[in-house]
Amino acid sequence: MPGVTLHDVAAAAGVHPSTASRALDPAKEDLVSEATRRRIVAAAARLGYRPHLGARGLKRGRTATVGVVAADLGNPFVTPLLHGIAAALEAVRSLPFIAETQDDHARFERILDHMLSRRVDAIITTAARTADREMLEDAARHTPVVIAARALPGSPLPQALHDDLSGAELAAAHLVELGHVRVAQLRGPLDVANFAQRAEGFSARCTRAGVVEVPVAGTADRPVGAEGRRLMHRLLASDDGLPTAVFPHNDLMALGALAALEEAGLRCPEDVSVIGYNDTEILARTAPPLTSVSYPSREVGEAAGRMAIASTDGSGPVESVSLPPTLVVRASTTPPGSGPRPGW
């Protein structure tokens, strides 16, 4: 049963392999007489024939596979992104080949290498850091590369993004509106453009409103809970005085910050408001429910998938896109010094 080849099918149907090939190719089945076609299809089914995609790719130069690189599959933010990509690829019967860098450059390099060797039809990366730029543009000389979610500023590669600058401004504006005058950011790794932009957008809006930003030394190594917790503890330990609101650069970090607050005996939002980023669905039931900037990750994923397909078609250059953020207000942000938001 294993290793049934086209040759076997042809023999069973009493035809030449190339006739069998034609009969089994939807695009060419009308070059074969109905009668023989049926015989061949029957034989293929009976023998359990399965085309060898490796061999087909060798011949056709296409593998019906798109490499997808994520930084951290444990971040619930990436799931909708992957769903969006898979949905878009389904239109051309391609399958994503998913791999995870864990934000490690060397691992990223190995993954790219493997994908190129595997001759994927295109690569979508949601894991880019600035240090990866050259490597990615290099890869793009072999295979179309689409940048998704994590921007690569100044790169000519097509990008499916989200406007992090506006998103962070939205976050800051919300805090300003609530009356906060002392705030702080817990920065994600700044060599990920998104976090650099969030830092910039947030600061810009604060400055404009005359709001004081309490400095927090350092940034997260990775945008994960443990790092958010670490930075929050550092902020609590500093003697610059506590802010009344903090902006961890994503929901995972916000979760860590909440843990740190609790460990320090502080309450959110009574003592400190917390505003996250991504509006990760699975985290909407934290204690307290997190105010967060919503990231349209499914849509970004779909756009990236479509762009990957388009760049494979060779139908000219592919346009980058950038989708807007929205703000989702929940219980973790209130005016400074006030009690919990009514209704929660």
Added chain:
Amino acid sequence: MPGVTLHDVAAAAGVHPSTASRALDPAKEDLVSEATRRRIVAAAARLGYRPHLGARGLKRGRTATVGVVAADLGNPFVTPLLHGIAAALEAVRSLPFIAETQDDHARFERILDHMLSRRVDAIITTAARTADREMLEDAARHTPVVIAARALPGSPLPQALHDDLSGAELAAAHLVELGHVRVAQLRGPLDVANFAQRAEGFSARCTRAGVVEVPVAGTADRPVGAEGRRLMHRLLASDDGLPTAVFPHNDLMALGALAALEEAGLRCPEDVSVIGYNDTEILARTAPPLTSVSYPSREVGEAAGRMAIASTDGSGPVESVSLPPTLVVRASTTPPGSGPRPGW
């Protein structure tokens, strides 16, 4: 730059392609003189040569790729599982090829078909439902198949599992110990063996302790939050009287149950205790923090990865394994009618 072949490298180095092949194969490089080897390696680097894995697979009959099937990448429970698998595969420089069924049989079939066509070296599935059994055993006639996380009872396929029966007994025992005498289960889909076993283990332990199980009509279509919420609402609406504790069959469903309780104006744990399953790391900060049966998913993943490797080696039959559960007590369970657990 694209499409540099071994032939090109050989030409550039002034040798025969097979010599170049040997020089570039770590396992055979000592069959080539140091001098020519260096020349070949240099030429390969200069030209940006990358082996064509499709072609190599065609020749060698191995693709250095293992298909990994998950039911739902949005379930945080699967991430450690995937990490475990990837870690194990790294030992033989294989890469996982990840796909998602979304608990849809037809999609599962397409995925298996694609993976077999791709000639992956083995398949690890964490998405099995009883209806998938025949299909999987069929696939196993072509390629080694390892069942992970979701059991396929009675199947001869090698399985890397967890003892769900004991786990559910642990959950029930905990509730019994707290003094609950009226409890209920929110059942996951029973065609997933794990949930069937959880149902059975929980009931058995309750019966033995003389605890009453309030019936909940129906089961979840999929083990996700929305379904947990739906079942909890159904339980609240029934006139069998409320239990003092509920056991949703996994953490995601527990999250939905918590939402339903809140919507009904009930508090957890004061009015109803909730105990989940999986001890999903990312959910440890729910309101209230969830008591849960811990599932060693990373370890199960590693075991599955090793089993996949072993079954590819052809070194005899592969032993199934089953890892034990442990209980992690947090704030969502207290004695019936009592206030919140002190310390939380």
Added chain:
DNA sequence: CTGTTAGCGCGTTCAA
């Protein structure tokens, strides 16, 4: 130590 030959499974010529 290196070159030659052959073929993995398939699809695309070109002829019949």
Added chain:
DNA sequence: TTGAACGCGCTAACAG
């Protein structure tokens, strides 16, 4: 409408 021949890129087996 079908068959024959060739080659995609690589490597195993066999010579030399």
